[in-house]
Amino acid sequence: MYQQSEFSEIAILALAFFTSLFFTLLLTPIAERVSARLGFVDQPCTRKVHDQCMSRLGGAAMAIAFFSGVVVFAGWGRELWAVLAGASIIFCAGLADDGKDLSPKLKFFFQIVAVVCFMLVGGVYLTDLGDIIGSGPIILGWAGPLLTVFAMTGVINSFNLSDGLDGLAAGMAAIACLFFIPFAYAQGNWAYMAILVCLMGVILGFLRFNTHPAKLFMGDSGSLLLGFVMAAAAVFLTQAGPAEKGYQPVTALIIVSLPVADTLFVMVRRIMKGQSPVNPDRTHIHHRLMAIGFSHQLTVSGIYCFMLGMGILAWTVRPLPEWVQFYTVLFVYFCLYAAIYFAERRTVSQNKQVGFNLRLDPTNQFLRKVLFWTAEKSWLFFIFIWASLLGCALLAPEMPAPFKYYILFVVLFGLVYYPWKGGIKQMGIAHAVIFFGLYSFILAINVASAGDDWMRGILLLVSGAAMLWTLGRVLNTRRVRVLWPGSLEVLLLGVALAVPVLVHYSAFMGFDFRWQMFISFLQTVPIFMLNKVRLRRNPARIAQFAGLTGLALVMLLF
Template sequence: MVYFSTFFVSLFITLVLIPILTKLALRKHIVDEPGPRKVHTLPMPKLGGLAIATGTLFPIIIWTDFVAEIKGLVSGLVIIVVLGLLDDFYELRYREKFIGQFVATFVAIFLSRIYVTQLGSLGELNLILPLWIALPLTVVFIVGATNAINLADGLDGLAAGISLLSFGCIAYLAYISGEMPIFISSLAIIGAILGFLRFNTYPATIFMGDTGSQFLGFSAGWLSLALTQKETNPLSHVLPVIILGFPILDTLAVMLERFSQGRPIFIADKNHFHHKLLRIGFSHKEAVIIIYFLQCLLITFALIFRYYPEGFLFGGYLLFCLIVLCFFYIAERTHWVLRRSVNMDKDLASATLSSSTKDKINKGVFKIISFIIPILLLFLSLIPRQIPKDMGIISLLLLTIILVVYTTKREVWPRFFIRLNLYIAGIFLIYLANKEKIIWFQINMYYLQIIIFSLLMVLIAIYVKFSEPEYFQMTPLDYLIIFMIFIILLISHLPRKQIAMDNLSIFLAETMVFFWGVELILSHKFGKWNALSVSTLIVLFITGIRGLF
């Protein structure tokens, strides 16, 4: 239960803090102003990183054993958060940022004694570095990783999504290696990122700012090094480079381009890969999804070949870099611009069905979905043989919060807390339902559950087919989760697998379908008391009572 408590607490804290910090940032004018090198056109609050940091550090401090690498991580992150907030408030110069990053890295190294001492086998060489080389190399990598994620934060959800993939990889590798402190720390960060992406996926309502991007970059660099530099761990020593592969490539490419043109390498411009994708003609959302896909390729490569020689892995990464660089080089030299065709699928649907018919289909499908979701919630709350006591306490606490919120006259808060509780309860109940194979009346509830979710997915697809975009749209986060499901399915069928992941892929798929259904219902206006809100209260009550008794 420590694992799920860590994840849920970080998710909950982040989801609750972001609306509060959004209002605070707007009131105090802590915003990212539009500019020539920026994509957004309106001032955007940029305190999301503080929510990520709080949501991450709180469960880590409570539940993680303070071994050397965690002492270094937490100490370094505290400095990074202070540095990031100063930058978000006062816009520090790059020299001042570097000083702060170097201080954070040196403190982390001093407390943990973790260095890049092993590079593994590159060809016939088995490289073990002396301390006078290992120390500066460690500093360069950590500071480089910190800035790589920082520079990748150029489109809505981009840096957070890339980081989510990286930490998912680190969490899996830590779990199979028995490195539980690193695994729990990664889970805390994953929960915080998912909470943040709820508000940062295109179109974003808040940015993570330098606090968030530096926090994620430092964490990813540090945890990946701490995991792979242990002598007892057989993981390849170049995995950190591949886990952070796309941000590292993007950073090096843009700096080399600036240097070759005689421009300062630390002065921001619009020559990052995501800017180039926009110039080619891809939309904001499409550019983010493409980069997610490329990072997914690297993560899949890292997971499949995690025990292979360093020379093989590094060669594969160089080949990936070469292909990406060649694509952008050819696109720029030929001035290639994407030509868009008319969406024939939508046109055909419009031609074959009248607007009144489509409206009737949508209304009917919406009513069915609005009926299935509450029933599904009740069904899931009854399936598990036993509800953990922690979940029972959390459920009753959430129930109390909702009832208090419902006494207010503000319409926005009830909807927000219903969504928040549906996310938390849905994730946990779907997990428990997949974990246990319950038989009722000689029927395996696991298969019945899959049938219900499959039906729900078909209904959502029909609704999306004929609905207007304002009611439901696929977001980059949806595609990111789909990519992650495919990675898990692939890894789960590899030889020598060390963790059963079939249930995990089904869990993620069902969770995504459930969230789609919830968002579809919440996209329509309704009062405080309706089938969804009432079923949420009942489910929280049932879960709470079952957990305690």
């Protein structure tokens, strides 16, 4: 199941991830403190959603952590030199814009310079777009470098313009990283594996401070850097990789299609109205969703879900002809924007946030008593669920040695990332870390007890009971909103769901392991929801539960 060389590579990538994560967690608070002295402050205005001055020096912390990680772990090849050359220029331009507000033309000039440096140093540009329109492969020839400049600057600006809500651009880039990493792994491209893993660590570290309500912004220096790395990965992994791997440009396009489609739609709409395409307004998809009635948190979570869905679609439709993939994506976006248009026309919930108003009001006296008892004695049910899980952990056979390192990774991540001193505003981060730990705990039990049907039956029984109790409790108390996941929860939930689709491209993970990951995800969600309903928004109780989850994971190491 495990090959030593591959396991060593994974261990090094884990180290790269943690190095970038730690640096970002360390540097971001420093950037927040010094931003006011240096003049890197974002002022509120009519087209922005924040109502107070915010630091926008987070991109500097991200850049330092990213450059430090890739220099150590990516290897000194042309891939790294190309990314460093372009990323350094794009970061400096963004930093100058954060401090002095550069003109759009000057920003665009620096973006072109960064892309040209990337092409010259890396020796790669778009040469073939594939058969995306159904008339045969589109070979670019002499127009390749020009179209590369156009395409990469388009992706760079799309991520820059999507940075309109807390955690939005960072989360979208993290999702793109998640789906690009298998490209690099299957091609044996160590440099881009390290680059993308380091960027993933940087983004998660930054989201610790940028998830709603954000403590600071990344600014243009951060959003332009994210867009550049995404554009560079899309070009290099589809044009410079082995042709037999079959990674078409349309696959990369689908992965980053949401910010690109949003930017194209907004700019075309401005031009049709006789306005400048770079004139700022509130017509981006996140602005329109909030105008319909979605809350800040729900808007970001919904966009994360759609981006994850497009990433999964990109990998599942790969066997189809390229033109079928391309037109499928066009149809998906036609449906998306049509739905938003009709929602705006009907002015759904214009003056209130989207929500649910469900309540279970049984007429049967026995059912009333059952619901009342579960409400009054919910702590007994909570203890029963966790006693069953800990019992499974104690009875499960010893885990494979490499998986113990994964558990150690999860414990270390939780200790560093959990907001131990945070209040109620950081409950979304707390719940996200708890889900990751709980999912890893149940996955470890499933891996260790593979082949034991009775153990799987107990986990399914516990998960089913948790789902029934949660639904009854929530509908009876009308606390449906407590089940709404925060944006960081959605991100980690999506990662847990998407990874089984992607690990097919990892040689040491077979079908059985992917199936165990998927089953573990289904088992985790109801138990996680039960814990959210039981603990609600009590920081002290949630911290105690996070400690319990950590101890349960540590038990599996022995």
